[in-house]
Amino acid sequence: MRQRPLSLVQDDLVDYDKAMERMTELVGERQRDERPDTLWLLGHPQVYTVGRRTLEQHLPDPSHGIPVVTTGRGGQLTYHGPGQLVGYLIVKLGENEGIVDYVREVELRLVRALSALGLAAERRDTPPGSELLTGVWTSETGRKIVSIGMRQSRGVTSHGFALNVDGDLAPWDWAVPCGMPEVDMTSLTREGVAVPMDQVRAVVAESFEAG
8 A cells, every 4th residue: 555645634523415515626626736635534313325226125224313413425325423533535546546446445444444453354355256255254254343434536546434432332233334235233332342433543543644
């Protein structure tokens, strides 16, 4: 992985719609070379987001009262809520670099961050004909701990990843995340790694700065 100096922006909980408006502004600034590559770390109040390929039967039961928002990223349904670290990556891709290449890099950087936090994790290759296994999975228990959904426009990436730290995992069970009914979502806390959010933020930021 090559070194990519990133400008770090950090916020706490930001409403999803407002975050999307700001992300669009950041992408435009990067396309015009008005800002450097940027990692925006934040969290969201409870919300489900769905990609273009999300099936209706994968949507949550509305009786739980969590809003569902359609988004322009790749991937399928995911959940955001307190106790989760979200990272949006506004990065100008190299001349011969595609979005799939960069997603692989994001996975590996998060595997490295989780290792530094004390949790062995791995990315997975998708078998032919299977649902995309984009994201990061725990090595020992085989559970999914990071969801990733990204896109690129005019050579600049947007959207990013969601790492479950210590939030409530129940909302994952009220829908079909990632298009995979059998997926078992987890968090650092569930895997026995008790690390404060501030430390997770610092380690993740460092992993994206390193070469």
